[in-house]
Amino acid sequence: MEHVSEIELERFLDGTLPFVKKEFVKLHLMGCPGCRRQLEKMCEERKEFERMAVVIRKLEEADRRSAQVTRQTVASVFKTSTNLNE
């Protein structure tokens, strides 16, 4: 069985796949737990990225003058906000 490529899953999430292809991917996902898991993983990563982007933007706004935003700072704030949300 041919699996859905990561690029196709990307486009499936973006809604940029042609209709026929989209239906094919949908059908495949129904019958393939492996590709479903891959899609879920990509969704999770996206959520993380969006959240990460929000945190970075907030940090940049608040810290524009002393702007020494290290990756570690971002990571710790990110962790904190994740915990608060859950």
Ligand SMILES: [Zn+2]
């Ligand atoms: Zn598959």
